[in-house]
Amino acid sequence: MRSSLVFSDATARSLHEALQAAPFVERAAFLLCTEVRTDRSCKLIVNQVVSVRPEDYLRQHTAGMSLASPAYTSAAKIARDAGSSIIFVHSHPSGALYFSDQDDREEPKLIEFFKARVPGRTHGALVVCDGCMVGRIYMPEPAALDVIAEWGAQWKVHAGASVAKQDIFDRSIRAIGRDGQALLGQLVIGVVGAGGTGSAAAQVLARLGVGTLRLFDDDKLEDTNVPRVLGATMGQVGQAKVRVLEEHLRSIGLGTIVDAVEGSICRQDVAAMLRDCDVIFSCVDKEMPRSILMAHHLHYLTPVIDLGVKIEASQQSIKEVWGRITTMTPGSPCLFCRGRISAEGLRLEAMRLDERSAQVRQGYAPELDEPAPAVVAYTSAVASMAAAEFLARLFLPGARKSLGDESLMRLDLGTVRSNSGTRRANCICANDVSFAAGDVLPHLGLSWG
Ligand SMILES: [Zn+2]
Ligand SMILES: [Zn+2]
Numbered sequence: 001m002r003s004s005l006v007f008s009d010a011t012a013r014s015l016h017e018a019l020q021a022a023p024f025v026e027r028a029a030f031l032l033c034t035e036v037r038t039d040r041s042c043k044l045i046v047n048q049v050v051s052v053r054p055e056d057y058l059r060q061h062t063a064g065m066s067l068a069s070p071a072y073t074s075a076a077k078i079a080r081d082a083g084s085s086i087i088f089v090h091s092h093p094s095g096a097l098y099f100s101d102q103d104d105r106e107e108p109k110l111i112e113f114f115k116a117r118v119p120g121r122t123h124g125a126l127v128v129c130d131g132c133m134v135g136r137i138y139m140p141e142p143a144a145l146d147v148i149a150e151w152g153a154q155w156k157v158h159a160g161a162s163v164a165k166q167d168i169f170d171r172s173i174r175a176i177g178r179d180g181q182a183l184l185g186q187l188v189i190g191v192v193g194a195g196g197t198g199s200a201a202a203q204v205l206a207r208l209g210v211g212t213l214r215l216f217d218d219d220k221l222e223d224t225n226v227p228r229v230l231g232a233t234m235g236q237v238g239q240a241k242v243r244v245l246e247e248h249l250r251s252i253g254l255g256t257i258v259d260a261v262e263g264s265i266c267r268q269d270v271a272a273m274l275r276d277c278d279v280i281f282s283c284v285d286k287e288m289p290r291s292i293l294m295a296h297h298l299h300y301l302t303p304v305i306d307l308g309v310k311i312e313a314s315q316q317s318i319k320e321v322w323g324r325i326t327t328m329t330p331g332s333p334c335l336f337c338r339g340r341i342s343a344e345g346l347r348l349e350a351m352r353l354d355e356r357s358a359q360v361r362q363g364y365a366p367e368l369d370e371p372a373p374a375v376v377a378y379t380s381a382v383a384s385m386a387a388a389e390f391l392a393r394l395f396l397p398g399a400r401k402s403l404g405d406e407s408l409m410r411l412d413l414g415t416v417r418s419n420s421g422t423r424r425a426n427c428i429c430a431n432d433v434s435f436a437a438g439d440v441l442p443h444l445g446l447s448w449g
Contacts, residue, residue: 160186221238
């Protein structure tokens with residue numbers, strides 16, 4: 001079973017602050033986490049960092065530390081009340097980014113204590129050394145955490161050991177390094193939508209060396225899609241778009257694990273399958289799936305990169321071409337805050353076709369949608385830019401912080417500008433109840449049809 005531990009910017013910062021308060025001796029802290037289990041993965045979402053009071057350190061030096069029992073019991077009590085998993089964290093100022101022999105000896109007793117206090121939850125331990133992390137959880141045997149992610153403006157992702165395929169990815173490794181390439185191989189990326197932007201994004205991600213791609217779409221390939229869907233052929237018209245894309249990605253031969261889900265994320269059971277993903281590319285053209293991805297992001301802290309392409313044309317003549325890439329990380333303004341989706345837009349979209357026609361006649365709704373203009377040059381360009389955004393978040397420290405979370409492109413003019421947006425105080429993204437809540441009933445707190 002794959003395992004991950006995820007931090008928001010705020011929880012990551014508070015952990016680093018707690019450990020750096022005395023950088024030359026070992027320090028400790030406890031992470032209280034929401035546990036999310038699927039049949040494939042165990043994700044622990046850090047909700048709270050409990051630091052250790054100075055008087056609870058009995059002994060502290062560069063390669064050792066012991067805590068008074070109240071430190072453990074008070075953390076376990078908070079975890080028990082909240083039903084949280086507990087991760088015991090300590091620093092290794094000595095520079096050793098691994099669990100020591102002493103850690104190996106003492107940790108099982110600690111885990112037994114956590115299990116007795118908070119039964120039925122997965123507990124574990126984390127070692128932090130010079131900003132890097134390694135961790136393990138007990139399920140019930142100890143197993144290394146595959147991915148530890150700090151989802152701030154800049155993403156910091158610590159992956160377990162794996163080896164990049166040096167020969168194939170040689171040219172990429174020259175840019176992002178061996179560790180970077182190995183990290184891509186460890187990630188599970190969701191691509192929602194397998195049309196023009198989705199097929200292009202998935203293809204770029206596969207060629208980048210992303211280990212696992214999970215594709216979501218419920219549409220069948222039509223002949224009018226073939227000019228934009230990369231990898232699709234006229235011979236495949238009528239097949240499910242995700243199957244077409246899956247076949248194409250496999251045929252590239254880079255060993256990408258492709259997992260095609262033929263279904264709409266507007267269905268509860270399909271939306272639940274997003275939980276195994278580390279990052280999600282939103283390549284949809286409707287507001288409802290965007291709002292579901294946003295709710296998913298808030299509950300599970302999974303970053304979502306949302307892509308949009310809009311061609312303004314009249315009488316078969318291009319006026320303006322817009323591309324948009326909005327990245328949602330914990331704490332950033334959401335698509336409602338930014339006005340990219342709205343309650344009114346969702347209402348109109350949800351209305352049945354006949355109701356909508358009646359409203360149009362009465363002047364309450366805009367004209368019914370004609371198929372929007374779409375051109376492969378623009379859908380592919382925005383998908384590639386979104387993949388570049390993903391690389392910037394992972395591998396270009398500091399690059400995004402100053403620029404903000406949204407890029408707007410005028411593809412007809414060849415210009416790009418970025419903005420930070422503003423969070424609205426009364427928006428659903430400011431709702432503390434859903435933030436990092438993990439599994440709730442009904443799923444994502446939404447009413448499902
Ligand atoms: Zn240690
Ligand atoms: Zn918002």
